[in-house]
Every structure is written in C-alpha cells, then in structure tokens.
Amino acid sequence: MSAADLARLQFAATTGIHWLFVILTMGLVPIVAIMHTTAAYTRDPARAATRERMTRFWGRLYLINYAVGIATGIVMEFQFGLSWSGLSAFAGNVFGAPLALETLIAFFAESTFLGMWIFGWGRLPRGVHVTLIWLVALTAYASGYWILVANGFLQHPVGYQVRDGAAHLTDFAALLTNPSALIALAHVTLAALTTGGVFVAGVSAYHFARGTTETGLFRGSLRLGTWVAMVASFFVIIVGDLQIPLLRRTQPMKIAVMDDSGVAQVQAQLVQQYGPGDYTLPGAAWLRISMDAMTIIGNTVSTITFIAVILLWKDWLVRRRPLAWLMTAMIPFPFVASVGGWVFREVGRQPWLVYGELKVADALSPVGTTALAVSCATFIAVFVALALTNWTLLIRLARRGPDATQLGAPGPATEDRPVLAF
Template structure:
C-alpha cells in the first residue's frame, strides 16, 4: 500500500464517521425547535417533555459530532499539504467562514438553550434553539460550498502555480454546490424523521408513554414523507446536473460504455470494467438514460470509452453505491408513506411498529453510499479537471506515519461510534422524564 491510498483511506474513514453525526444534528435540531414552539404556543407540558427528551438525544449526537470533526481539517496540513498550498486561498476561506460564523453561532446559542431554561422567557429560549437549527444549516452550507467547488470549480484563476479566488460571488452561487446542499438537507431531514419515528414505534409497540410517542410520531411522519418526496424528485435534477458537469461520473454510475444517442437504461447490469463493457444487461428502458440525464430521448450520452482509462472513476464502486443509494431512497419513500398513512394511530399497524426501529440505520447507509458516489465518482480528480488526487498528497511523509495515524484514528473513532450507539440506545429506551405531579 502506498501513501496516497493510505491517506485516502484515512480521510474517507474519518469523514464517513463524522457524517454519521451531521445529518441527525441538522434534522433533529429543527424538529426539537418545532416541538418547543408547540409548547410555547399551547402551554401544554407534554411538548416541553418532548423538547427535553428529543433535545437530550440531539445533544449526545452533537457533542460526539464535534469531537469527530476536529481531526478532519488537520489532515489538510498533515496528509494533503500540496492540495492546501494549491487551493488554500479558495478552500480555506470557506472553512474559515464556517468555523468563525456558523459553528460559533451554533455552539453559542446551544449553550444558551442548555442553560437558559430557568433564565430566559419561553419565547427567547425557543428562539435560541431555532438559531441553533439555522446555524447548523449554515455550517453545512459552507462545508458543502467547499466540496461543491471541488466537484465543479468556479470563480478562480491560476496564478503563480496555484488556484486563487477571483469571484466569491461565483463561489457561493455555484449551481452544483447548491444541488448538493439541497440533497444533503433533504436526506438529513428524512434520517431525522426516521429516527424519531423508529424510537416512537419502539415505545408504542410496548405501550410506553402512548400519548407522548403518538404525538412525536404525528410530528415526524409528515415531515419525513415531505422530504422523502423532495429527495427523490430532487435526486433526478441532481443527476442531470452531474451529467452536465461530470459526464464520466454519470457513465460510471450507470456503467455506460458506448457514446450514443437514445441511450437505454438497463434495470439489471453487471459491469465488467476489465473488458470495457457489461457482463449482463437486462430489462432495458429505451432512451431511458438520455431522457433522465438530458431530458431528451434523442440526447447523446457519453460512454466511459470516451475517457482515457486513467481518467475514469472506479466503475464497480461508483455503480454499486449509486444503485444501493437509489434502492434505499425508494424504500424510505414507501416506508414514510406507510407511516404517514398510520400517523393518527400508529398502533393499528403492529407490523409497522416492529419494522420501523430496525429501519433507523437505512437512511444512514443511504447517505454514506451517496457520498461514495460523490467522492469516488469524482476520481481521479481531487478538484475536478484541475488537480489530480495523486498530486495533492503531502511530500515527505512515510508509509509508517500514515499507517500509525490511520490505526489510531480507527481505534478512537470505533470507540466514539460505540459510545454514540450506547448512549443513544440507553436514553432512547429510557424514554422521557415523568410528567410533573399536579399540585394538591
């Protein structure tokens, strides 16, 4: 194994583990803010208990997410120094804004929310968690703008052997990045809704705190369905955007080898990259790929053979990840529709209640496979069309150094993930605090 592969494995592992925590932070902060708004508006104590119960799970997730995120940016100096020197003027500015504006705002108002229950008016306290939710989305926005620039570099010029920022406006209006941002937000909201419904279903199946978890379920079910629909509809639009800016990635996603008009889409495909083709192609949809990618059945779709072998993404991993992500996404849409149908009385479907807790990992997996498509499908470029990943790794580091740091990260992150699962599992099963006793 060489330094490049080891460095990629290390960054992929730390990023994927960190992104276990990010989507739940984005979606659950919004749901908790809505629950507290219900409490402020109605004065019903049950909504305050809901806010505190789901808020506790949010805080556990947020704390561990912060810990896992610390190591990510350090790797740009340790493992990817050439990349940092080449594009730091652009990439660094976006990360700096995220840290000094969005994360500072998020952490400040989260502290106010945690310690302000008895110190702030109900409306001011509620405003603080809404600001946390807004800041969490702002934080995701700046990070995804940075990643979106790597996918579709805009607003820069090459000078003195490095990329320099020429237009900050172009950077933040990058259409590719905005597509990514919408997709990530929708996926995060679906994950959070499934999280709330899964835990609610666990307790409802056992008859625990029925009114409490019925109301939680009724809040989460329409929320999840709406964003599952957004996710599926927008996924088509995002795919067309990929076809426009990254045709090699699209070809790898579909294992499409020959450039042709009226390109069919096969529902069953077995890629064979060694032979530059597919071993099996079944159930074709005539002109389906042309229609999906370019909204015209007569459109020409580039095949992988149009690209030099060294410029092609890893076909098997990109193809498999894309198909798995889409399959999970459709399953989540159907499951959220089932939950929405039973939202007024979830206990009338015992099968659904038994199934939903087991489905909590599915949106996590769908999101991770989505990021595999985005990042592996971009290869061999770290900045698409501008800088190759092989040219970005730090000079002067040894295999033993990267192996040692990778082993250390694996051990620490495994413990953090285990702690995350243990704490969320423990407090989810415990349920909410008992309602206050009525005064005699």
C-alpha cells in the same frame, strides 16, 4: 497499500463516520425546534406540559449526538495539512475561506446559541428561548452550506484563476452560487430531515411496541417524525435526480460509468481536454453500489412512510406492534443511504481532487507509508470508538424514555413565565 491509498482510506473512513453524526444532528434540530415552539405557544396546560417533556427528551438525544460529533469534527480539517498539503498549496486561497467560515459558525455561533438554549430553561423569556433553538438550527444548516461550498469547488471549480501554480479567488459570488454546492445542499437538507424524521418515528414506535405508558408524548413525536420523513423522503428523490444533468456537464465519466455506455468516448474527450492519462474511475463498483443503495433505500423509506402517514389516521402504528417494529427497524436505513450518497459524490470525482486541475496523486503530502499507516489506524480506531460511544448512549437513553431526561432543570421564574414553564 500505497501512501495515497492509506491517506484516502483515512480520510474516507473518518469523514464517513463523522457524516453519521452530522446527518442526525441536522435532521433532529429542526424537529426539536418545532416541538419547542408548539410547546411554548400551546394554550392548553396539559398539552403544553407533554410537549415540554417531549422537547426535553428529544433535545437531550440531539445534544449527545452533537457533543460527540464535535469531537470528530475538530480533527477533520487538520487532515488537509497532514495528508493533503498539495491541496492546501494549490487551492488554499479559495478552499480556505469557506472552511474557516464553517469553523466559525459550527464551533462558535452554533455552540453559543446551543449553550444559551440549554441553560436558558426557566430563565429566559419564552420568545427568546424559542428563538435560540431556531438559531441553532439555522447555524447548523449554514455550517453545512459552507462545507458544501468548499466541496463544490472540488467537484466543479468556479470563480478562480490559476497563477504561479496556485488557484486564486476571483469571483466570490460564483463560488457561493456554485450549482454543485447549492443542489447538493438541497439534497443534504432533505436527506437530513428524512434521517431525523425516521429516527424520531422509529424510537417513538419502539416505545409503543414495548407498551409504553407515555402514550401522549410518543404519539405526538411519532406523528411529527413520520410526517417529516414522508415529505422529505419524497422530495429527496426528486432533488437527487436534478443533479444528473449537472453531472453530465461537469463529471461526464461518472455518468458514463453509471449508464455503462460511452466510457471510451468520454475517455477520449477528457484526454483531449486535460492531456494524456487514464480518466476511467478506479472505484466504479463502489459507484454503482452506492447509487443502488441510495435509490433502493430512498424509495423504500418514501413508500413506507407514505403508508405510515395513512395508518396514523386509524392509530394503527400505535395499536399494531408488528407495524411499530417495522418503523423501528427503519432507523438505520437513511444512514446507510446518506453514506452511499457521500461515496457516490467523492468516488465519482477520481482521479481528480480538484476536478480538472489537481489530481489526487499530486496533492499527497510527502509523508512515509509507515507514518500514514499508524495515523490511519489511530484515527479510524478513535472515530469508531466515538461512534460506538455515541450510539450506546443514544440507545440507552432512548430506551429509558423521558423520565431519565435531565435537560432543562427548572430555574428561577421570569417576567412572562412561571418556574416550571418554558
């Protein structure tokens, strides 16, 4: 493999694995926030206690995924300097600002609010404590927004001028409102909610399939997860289709390859626009596979969750074990679809790193093939180990149920709440 292939493989593998953490984190946190809110403001003591245990259980699974995901996220941005110094040299003046803001939000604001939420059980007033988990959710999506602003510039650069061989930011508002970032943010948000909803519904259904005694807790989370997944999966398909007209304007070769027509015409158009070169996509097969995976899985999840919402009315998902096992088996589907979406977005930009301005080959750092091979193998091994650790912990604690949850140990009473309440 060439140095460019190794650098691309390293970044693709590490980013893809990191994305598995991100999509679940973004999907789970608003669901946990809804659980916490309903628990804190439910007047019936018995129902409030059940929803409290529900929040603690799902909150712990969220925290495990967040904590291990942070370890993978820390090293992501270092790769721009290690393997892609040409990108930093050309687009650092534009690209660096959203990346820095994402780091500040994810590793400072979000982590601070999350820490206060974890240690605030039984110690903070009810309203303050509920507000904290919603702030965690808000900062999680704000972090995602800044990442997509940075990525949107790579997909469809706007708000800049090239001077002395480097891009300089000239219109910050244009950068923030880049349609390539905003539509992608809506798509990612709905994909994350679909993933979180299917995860919550699937784990809850697993406990019913195994004959749980925690019927009240898991019935509530099954209903919430199924409804969230049903609504989000319906709209994620619609928002995904909204990106096609934008791609026809900004990345015509991607659409030509998908339509399997007009490739030669687009090639001639791009040669006239950007100069001589081969602008056909080297990974066209991956493009089609990823699109097919998104489409098939998206429609499958949307159909099954729609039927599941109807079955909730008769409690069939609780009483019919084959249906419960089907919901459990759906858990991996949104993860596969979301990775397919990431592949579709990135592969379809080739051969550009910054579309129309900087090619992948020109952005590569002057690093030897041997060093890149060692780096690639090491990074992938570490990331795979972290992913396996994360899912081993999630599966183990999800199977144990709420009795194994230690999140939110009781603290001293405050003015408006007793010791054992939120």
